[in-house]
Amino acid sequence: MRVAIIGGGPAGLMAAETLATHSHSRESGNPVRSPSCNQMVDLDSRLRGNDGEIRIDLYDAMPSVGRKFLLAGKGGLNLTHSEEREAFLSRYGSRRANIEPLLDAFGADDLRTWAEGLGIETFVGSSGRVFPREMKAAPLLRAWLHRLREAGVNFHMRHRWLGWDVTQEPVAQASSLRLFFTTPAGDKTIEADAVILALGGGSWAKLGSNGAWVPLLQQHGIDIAPLKPANCGFDIAWSEHFRSRFAGQPLKTVVASCLDAEGNEIHRQGECVITETGIEGSLIYALAAPLRDRIEAEGSARLQLDLAPGKSLERVTAEVAHPRGSRSLSSHLQSRVGITGVKAGLLREVLGPETDPAKLATAIKALPLQLIAPRPLDEAISTAGGVRFEALDEHLMLRDLPGVYCAGEMLDWEAPTGGYLLTACFASGRAAGLGVLSSAGISPALQPQHFPRVRGGLTRHGGHVQAAQFRQRRRDPRHLGGFVAALAHPGGGNVRAVGFQDDGVQR
Numbered sequence: 001m002r003v004a005i006i007g008g009g010p011a012g013l014m015a016a017e018t019l020a021t022h023s024h025s026r027e028s029g030n031p032v033r034s035p036s037c038n039q040m041v042d043l044d045s046r047l048r049g050n051d052g053e054i055r056i057d058l059y060d061a062m063p064s065v066g067r068k069f070l071l072a073g074k075g076g077l078n079l080t081h082s083e084e085r086e087a088f089l090s091r092y093g094s095r096r097a098n099i100e101p102l103l104d105a106f107g108a109d110d111l112r113t114w115a116e117g118l119g120i121e122t123f124v125g126s127s128g129r130v131f132p133r134e135m136k137a138a139p140l141l142r143a144w145l146h147r148l149r150e151a152g153v154n155f156h157m158r159h160r161w162l163g164w165d166v167t168q169e170p171v172a173q174a175s176s177l178r179l180f181f182t183t184p185a186g187d188k189t190i191e192a193d194a195v196i197l198a199l200g201g202g203s204w205a206k207l208g209s210n211g212a213w214v215p216l217l218q219q220h221g222i223d224i225a226p227l228k229p230a231n232c233g234f235d236i237a238w239s240e241h242f243r244s245r246f247a248g249q250p251l252k253t254v255v256a257s258c259l260d261a262e263g264n265e266i267h268r269q270g271e272c273v274i275t276e277t278g279i280e281g282s283l284i285y286a287l288a289a290p291l292r293d294r295i296e297a298e299g300s301a302r303l304q305l306d307l308a309p310g311k312s313l314e315r316v317t318a319e320v321a322h323p324r325g326s327r328s329l330s331s332h333l334q335s336r337v338g339i340t341g342v343k344a345g346l347l348r349e350v351l352g353p354e355t356d357p358a359k360l361a362t363a364i365k366a367l368p369l370q371l372i373a374p375r376p377l378d379e380a381i382s383t384a385g386g387v388r389f390e391a392l393d394e395h396l397m398l399r400d401l402p403g404v405y406c407a408g409e410m411l412d413w414e415a416p417t418g419g420y421l422l423t424a425c426f427a428s429g430r431a432a433g434l435g436v437l438s439s440a441g442i443s444p445a446l447q448p449q450h451f452p453r454v455r456g457g458l459t460r461h462g463g464h465v466q467a468a469q470f471r472q473r474r475r476d477p478r479h480l481g482g483f484v485a486a487l488a489h490p491g492g493g494n495v496r497a498v499g500f501q502d503d504g505v506q507r
């Protein structure tokens with residue numbers, strides 16, 4: 001079986017790993033590698049394309065894979081989040097029901113275990129976000145690519161997919177999928193039995209994901225929600241005076257609020273940055289979806305800022321009304337309420353030369369900003385819209401194009417920053433890989449999630465997978481147990497995995 005994966009971001013790479021991991025399991029005697037348990041096994045040459053086996057080819061338009069992933073590493077690489085399941089799932093909003101089964105199969109804890117399997121230790125930051133200890137993506141990507149190459153995944157860079165070759169028969173009825181690529185060596189048609197598309201969203205086109213796949217799927221009747229910026233900044237019509245003085249300045253510790261789709265007020269505390277054209281930053285990204293949708297519906301959206309969180313309106317009113325004597329209004333606001341710098345500038349930008357204490361206090365606690373447009377899609381951290389889940393079956397295969405699977409940010413879901421994006425990309429890549437295996441009648445090999453509260457790694461010793469490493473799960477000291485997995489000698493026998501927990505019961 002020939003599987004072509006197009007797109008070498010986190011989703012495509014995880015699809016490749018899943019195929020490489022599990023594709024051995026149909027045969028007896030072949031070793032199995034589990035991404036979550038990091039078992040190191042001998043390579044199996046049959047994976048590389050001999051008859052009856054899976055050949056995995058990964059194509060990417062760029063000279064190297066994982067470019068956006070590496071960029072995410074510049075911000076510390078927020079891999080996932082440590083919050084409890086309900087809160088985590090709620091981040092996917094109206095697409096929660098679609099993402100939930102993907103995360104149940106490969107969620108935040110699995111992702112951390114998987115990263116550790118690559119030698120990348122993770123930690124939970126004060127916000128609950130999970131990062132690699134090194135706060136970088138490059139070491140993880142390097143180790144991962146090494147493992148994928150070892151597992152037989154074939155990488156083809158500078159291969160830009162341009163659609164299907166339908167000169168012989170329509171894609172939906174074709175016995176094999178004929179993929180059309182342009183490469184520096186000329187155009188190529190490549191045949192595959194299954195295709196996993198992991199082409200990313202439509203932002204940061206210079207890193208590879210440009211959304212050019214949308215018409216390629218639409219012309220085959222695939223239902224695609226329009227691509228929109230998510231986790232994006234917004235335009236505000238600043239005065240020239242304010243722009244020239246405050247663009248680039250951070251606005252620290254404010255509470256922002258806006259209305260959600262149902263008209264309920266939502267609040268988030270954090271930081272943002274004043275820009276030449278408006279406002280951006282993690283606080284704004286957290287509210288970007290409802291703000292964007294309101295602008296789309298009504299032409300503009302109102303964002304309210306509390307410039308003095310922690311102080312009640314009554315207190316701020318009393319402080320501002322306090323006699324200021326000969327002091328200027330700005331030094332009065334600074335000394336009584338801590339409003340200074342960019343916060344004072346914002347107040348003046350919105351209120352003008354207002355001196356009425358009640359009006360000033362009200363504005364300090366709820367400063368209204370009118371957002372007139374989201375920043376363009378290319379600037380966004382992520383993309384909303386994409387292939388609708390209704391066009392996919394439970395294995396993420398396109399119902400109208402059998403054999404074609406989709407994964408990652410190109411699917412129609414969105415989530416705030418906080419590690420939710422990468423987690424769902426990894427999980428959907430894995431689901432698409434498992435989908436291909438299932439269509440080929442290959443049942444997934446060792447299921448690491450059968451051992452949810454234990455961790456372990458295996459080492460290779462003299463051709464045998466032999467040793468187990470025990471590690472306590474830091475976040476749950478009640479379950480100190482180890483994990484022992486024994487794999488049969490690569491030469492013969494079945495794969496066997498055994499787990500023990502503290503209670504001594506074999507699982």
Ligand SMILES: Cc1cc2nc3c(=O)[nH]c(=O)nc-3n(C[C@H](O)[C@H](O)[C@H](O)COP(=O)(O)OP(=O)(O)OC[C@H]3O[C@@H](n4cnc5c(N)ncnc54)[C@H](O)[C@@H]3O)c2cc1C
Binds near residue numbers: 009067421
């Ligand atoms: C600045 C920034 C910081 C971020 N930080 C974080 C973070 O800390 N945590 C987090 O969870 N998320 C973060 N994200 C989002 C995260 O990086 C993306 O959600 C994730 O990379 C999407 O993975 P993907 O595999 O779906 O697509 P991508 O990573 O976009 O990969 C898609 C791949 O497909 C290839 N491709 C596209 N079209 C074609 C074609 N026609 N032919 C061949 N190849 C093609 C591209 O070259 C690319 O390599 C960040 C994003 C940005 C922009």
